[in-house]
Each structure stands twice: as structure tokens, then as C-alpha cells.
Amino acid sequence: MSINKLAYYPGCPSDGTAVDQDMSTKAVFEKLGVELVEVEDWNCCGAAEVEDPRVVYALNARNLAIAEKEDLDIVTPCSICYYNLERSNKALKADEALCTKLKGIDSSLDYGGKIKTKHVLDVFVNDIGMDEISSKLEKKVNVKVAPYYGCYIGRPPETAFDDPDNPVLMDKLIELIGGEIVPNFNYMKTVCCGGPLMMTRGDIAFDMARKILDVAKNAGADCISLACPLCGMMLDGKQADIEKALGITIGMPVVYITQLLGLALGIEPNKLGLNKNAVDTKEILGKVV
Amino acid sequence: MPIKTWELDPNFKNEIMGEAGGERLASCFQCSTCTLGCPITEIVPSYNPRKIIQMSLLGMRKEVLSNPDLWVCLICQTCTARCPQDVRIADVLSAIRRIAEREEEAGNLKIDSHRPLFDKAFQHQLEKYGRLYDIGLAKEYYPKKEGSFIKGMKAMMKDYKDFGMRMFKKGKMGPKAMLAPKVKGRAVIKKIFKEMGEE
Ligand code: SF4
Ligand code: SF4
Numbered sequence: 001m002s003i004n005k006l007a008y009y010p011g012c013p014s015d016g017t018a019v020d021q022d023m024s025t026k027a028v029f030e031k032l033g034v035e036l037v038e039v040e041d042w043n044c045c046g047a048a049e050v051e052d053p054r055v056v057y058a059l060n061a062r063n064l065a066i067a068e069k070e071d072l073d074i075v076t077p078c079s080i081c082y083y084n085l086e087r088s089n090k091a092l093k094a095d096e097a098l099c100t101k102l103k104g105i106d107s108s109l110d111y112g113g114k115i116k117t118k119h120v121l122d123v124f125v126n127d128i129g130m131d132e133i134s135s136k137l138e139k140k141v142n143v144k145v146a147p148y149y150g151c152y153i154g155r156p157p158e159t160a161f162d163d164p165d166n167p168v169l170m171d172k173l174i175e176l177i178g179g180e181i182v183p184n185f186n187y188m189k190t191v192c193c194g195g196p197l198m199m200t201r202g203d204i205a206f207d208m209a210r211k212i213l214d215v216a217k218n219a220g221a222d223c224i225s226l227a228c229p230l231c232g233m234m235l236d237g238k239q240a241d242i243e244k245a246l247g248i249t250i251g252m253p254v255v256y257i258t259q260l261l262g263l264a265l266g267i268e269p270n271k272l273g274l275n276k277n278a279v280d281t282k283e284i285l286g287k288v289v
Numbered sequence: 290m291p292i293k294t295w296e297l298d299p300n301f302k303n304e305i306m307g308e309a310g311g312e313r314l315a316s317c318f319q320c321s322t323c324t325l326g327c328p329i330t331e332i333v334p335s336y337n338p339r340k341i342i343q344m345s346l347l348g349m350r351k352e353v354l355s356n357p358d359l360w361v362c363l364i365c366q367t368c369t370a371r372c373p374q375d376v377r378i379a380d381v382l383s384a385i386r387r388i389a390e391r392e393e394e395a396g397n398l399k400i401d402s403h404r405p406l407f408d409k410a411f412q413h414q415l416e417k418y419g420r421l422y423d424i425g426l427a428k429e430y431y432p433k434k435e436g437s438f439i440k441g442m443k444a445m446m447k448d449y450k451d452f453g454m455r456m457f458k459k460g461k462m463g464p465k466a467m468l469a470p471k472v473k474g475r476a477v478i479k480k481i482f483k484e485m486g487e488e
Contacts, residue, residue, distance in 0.1 A: 012421035016466030017456060041473045043419040048364050049411035051383045053309045058481040059415070062474060105484045106477045151363075155370035156379070164370045191328050192365035199430065200404040201361055202448070207332050208363075237461075241452055276459045 007067035008036035018229030020273025024258035045084035060088035079228035083152035138266030140178035146216035177264035297348035310380030323368035360402030419472020
């Protein structure tokens, strides 16, 4: 293992709807011996709602500059935050005029282009590595999982760190901890969860999320695993609303990959926030041996 | 409907290509790969990103900017990942939406979607607090969307009653989520929107 300290960018839902993801991310890194230092006074990455890329770059210049002062690379558990941080990092490294302009707006936007930005999945598999994780496993997580990746892990190409059509990083971790990947879910791995339209076209968003839940259920999954809080909000948080609106029953547990990994590392379920997922996770806990 | 060539705006493509993210519009060779891979086409039958690109290149400015389909793109980037010409369709559509928003602000167009209201309300939270404040966002968005405070609050209750209770019971709507975040550097965030944004 080559890293022992990283700057942590939690993202806006980390205090609320994705507190379980935040808790499990911190607990897992601690167990793996990597210290996380929260990016001090971080601001929102712009999410999907700030459409002007130049504003996104400026917002993230501040976040990047804060971590750069500490001389630390940034890791985030949110796919959208990752996408915004990474594309900003690339743009700022390549565009001197932009950097000069930002410096002129405020000295806190003065970023020197010296750090890297990463998604937790990338750090687990490619930086910490499977051997290192394997050496720390304490339990077998004997569950059938539908690994759902969503949008910004395999695309767009310039920020992607996994295959666009059949990403595998989460699959690798699940297999490592003794889980099984359900067949017939592959084509759903990267289809958008509908989250970006939740507040303006809830009907479309529900339809999108329902498809993912249905395919996972039909594939015989015990749970869906995730690596993004917006996917968590749609598939877990809103699942009961989807059932009610569409007059169906699904009852599919949805967990963050950090929660599954934490279980295998022997971390106590409540410390991983597993009592906070909207759909009950007790059946999964029963399969940890 | 036949295209009336005298109503076309040959400069429209340049206008889009002048926006950040719109630069690669003219590289499109109309292969339809974007549309074939787009998940929205399974739900909204009229949805066709290839066609929006074609109409933009032809200069059908009014038709493109008033097309309600612009506002149901998920920005999921599937089209961008698959386009053989690297058109960056998701970014091009975003550039077109920003032109449409400016046209609406100038009073030249009425957008048939609540999404601009939502995006603005979201951005206002960042300007005020530096981070997203869910409650502040809902309090601004719903009344605007519904046209009055009372109607807005009713619609918000309808959407959030069950969800809010569920989150509360699971300890996801504790005091930390209820209180507005206050990023110390929020004055800078406000400055960013003023200096870099289009408002
Ligand atoms: S995939 Fe690219 S080249 Fe093909 S129609 Fe779409 S934008 Fe044009
Ligand atoms: S980014 Fe928009 S147009 Fe492109 S595939 Fe996704 S929903 Fe369709």
C-alpha cells in the first residue's frame, strides 16, 4: 500500500440522506489504515444543477486549493462530486488563463494543479489494492449482489476510471469479500438511476429507478450495491415512494459498497450506518459469517 | 412540417459552439448512435438527441430552444461516451439549455419545464450557504413551481410527507440536516456566480 493519508470530500448529502455512506466510508478507511482529513470548509461541487462548466471549475478550484495546501490527494464517495472535481482538476491543469482569472476573483481559488482527485472505488482497488484489503478481511459476506455503478464511473471518457459498458471494480470487491455477482444484471450496471430528474420529472425518474430495482429482483439479488449517494436516494430512499406510486412491491435492500466492505472487515453494522438504510438490511447481516 | 429556409438562423450553430461545452457541435455526422443508447428514448417517445443536433446545425433556433425535450436529459453521458465523432452531446445539450434560459430571462421565450426554476433555486442555496441546503431548496422551488406559497407548501407536503418521515425515523433528517450549512468561504461562492456565471 502506497498511501496512508488522503483529503476527504464528503459531498452535500453526507450530513443527511447519505450519512450511512459517509459513516461506512470513514470506518472502512480507518480499518484499512488510511487517514482521512476532511477538506476544511469544503463547498458544493456544483452537482448536476450548475450547468455552466466554468462555474463548476471555479467552485472546485476552491476545494482543490484547500487540499493542495495540505499536500493531499482528494477522495470522494460520490460519483457526481468525483466527476466535477476531476473534470475541474483537468481543466485547471490545462488552462492557465482560467487559473489566472480565478486567482483574480479570489485568492482562495488559487490552485497550482498539484493534486489528484479520486473516487473511493478507484482508491480501494487500484491504490490500496486487492492484496492489502484481502489481508485485512475478517468475515465472509455471503450475499448475492447486483452491482450498480450508475453514470460517472465509466463515463464520460476523460474522467472515467472503469469500463463504460461493463465496469468491474465493484464486482472485484464483492467477489473478494465472498459475495456472488448475480447473472443477468450486467446490462443495467450503468443505466442512469433517474436521480437528476427527481424534482422536475419525478415520473421519469421513478420509471428509471424501477427498472433497475426490477432487474435486480428478477436476477435473484439479495441486495443492490452502490457507489453514489444520489443513486442511494433514488433506489433506497425513494423505493417505498416508487412502490406506492406504481402500485408494486419491490422490497430490495440497497447498500453502499463501503457498507459491504466494512462488514467483511469486521466492522460493527451500526458503525457502518446499516440501521439507517431505508429498506431493511437485516437479511444481509444474517449472511455475514 | 416543411422547413422554411427563410426562417432559419445560420448563426445558431456558432452561437452554440461559442458556449462552453458546445464547441464540438459541427462534428456530428448524424449516425444516431447517441439516440440509440439514450435511456430517455425508452420513456419519452419524442426524445431524439440526434435530431436536436441536426436542427441546431440547420439553424432551427426557435424550434430547438422551445423544445421541451431539452429539459428531460439526465446528463448521464451515455451519448457522449458512445459518439464516434466526440460531439459531447450531453455538454452540447447543456449549452443549448443555457441559451434557452437566457432567452427566457430576456422575455423572448417561455420554457415548458420546471427545471430552470429548480436549477436556479439549487444555485441560490450555494450562493447563500456554500453547500446544498435541502430545506431551503424545497422552500424556494415549490412555491415558484406551483405559483403560490400555499400551493407550493401543499405540493411539497405531498412529495415529502412519507419520504421525510422515513428519513427522520432512520436518523437521516437529524439536526445536522435540518440546519442550514454555513461554509465560511461562502462569500467567495457568491463571487464565483457573479463573475463566472451568466446571471
Ligand atoms: S452519436 Fe455523435 S455523430 Fe452520431 S448522431 Fe449523435 S452526435 Fe452525431
Ligand atoms: S446525457 Fe441526455 S441525451 Fe445523452 S444519453 Fe443521457 S439522457 Fe440521453
